[in-house]
Amino acid sequence: MKQSVVIAIAVAAIVLCRGGTFSAARAQDTTLATPIASLRSPSQISVTATGSVDYVPDKARVTLGIRADSPSAATAVDTINKNAAAVIAALKARGVPDNAIKTIGYNLFYREPPNPVPGVNAPAPVSVQSAAVSAAGTYQASELLAVTVPVATAGKVLDAAISAGANESFGLAYETSSYDTLYRQALAKAVSAARATADALAKAAHVSIIGIDSMSNSTEGPGPAGKMLAMPVSQASVLPGTDSVSASVLVVYRIK
Numbered sequence: 398m399k400q401s402v403v404i405a406i407a408v409a410a411i412v413l414c415r416g417g418t419f420s421a422a423r424a425q426d427t428t429l430a431t432p433i434a435s436l437r438s439p440s441q442i443s444v445t446a447t448g449s450v451d452y453v454p455d456k457a458r459v460t461l462g463i464r465a466d467s468p469s470a471a472t473a474v475d476t477i478n479k480n481a482a483a484v485i486a487a488l489k490a491r492g493v494p495d496n497a498i499k500t501i502g503y504n505l506f507y508r509e510p511p512n513p514v515p516g517v518n519a520p521a522p523v524s525v526q527s528a529a530v531s532a533a534g535t536y537q538a539s540e541l542l543a544v545t546v547p548v549a550t551a552g553k554v555l556d557a558a559i560s561a562g563a564n565e566s567f568g569l570a571y572e573t574s575s576y577d578t579l580y581r582q583a584l585a586k587a588v589s590a591a592r593a594t595a596d597a598l599a600k601a602a603h604v605s606i607i608g609i610d611s612m613s614n615s616t617e618g619p620g621p622a623g624k625m626l627a628m629p630v631s632q633a634s635v636l637p638g639t640d641s642v643s644a645s646v647l648v649v650y651r652i653k
Contacts, residue, residue, distance in 0.1 A: 442606070446587050446594060448582075464539040509534050542563075604653065
């Protein structure tokens with residue numbers, strides 16, 4: 398009888414131990430599942446969109462150059478200093494204020510004489526003096542002026558500068574005095590376009606947009622103007638046409 402009781406107690410202990418082990422294993426599985434689920438990133442839709450607003454420029458930025466070549470560095474510098482002063486005086490006479498004229502470059506460098514090509518006869522020099530100058534090389538001095546004026550007066554300002562001694566031009570760049578307002582309008586259009594695209598993607602994928610995770614914007618400036626020689630003309634025609642302000646946005650939408 399006693400042996401039977403001992404056997405029954407042992408069997409019960411084994412069953413309890415096995416049950417405890419099973420419960421512990423289940424508890425361990427549940428504990429491990431929680432951090433794995435929390436590591437999953439929420440579903441997202443990323444959209445890039447651009448908005449633009451057209452405008453008519455009301456300001457023109459004219460870049461002018463005064464250049465001089467001489468065998469003497471001092472002479473080259475003195476020449477551009479005098480010519481630049483004459484150009485600035487002509488601009489002011491046209492009503493351009495001091496704060497609209499800016500020196501953006503001043504350079505002096507030495508240009509080596511060209512090396513003779515063997516077997517090729519060089520043309521005979523006009524005089525001994527010119528031959529000496531050619532053999533010695535030259536110094537080139539230059540000054541660049543950026544002038545911002547209303548579009549309506551840009552042609553007359555350009556003519557006045559060329560007549561006063563400017564011998565290089567680096568083109569025109571158009572601007573607007575309402576840039577900030579136009580840029581915000583372009584941003585609003587870009588955000589609306591991004592949402593429209595996201596809605597179309599969500600509908601096609603049978604999901605719903607529930608919020609925005611992040612949003613960023615960017616913009617691009619105009620390209621550099623080309624260089625050209627400035628030559629006297631009867632009247633420069635400056636037509637601004639139509640330009641545009643653009644803005645791009647990157648929006649990351651949260652979906653379910």
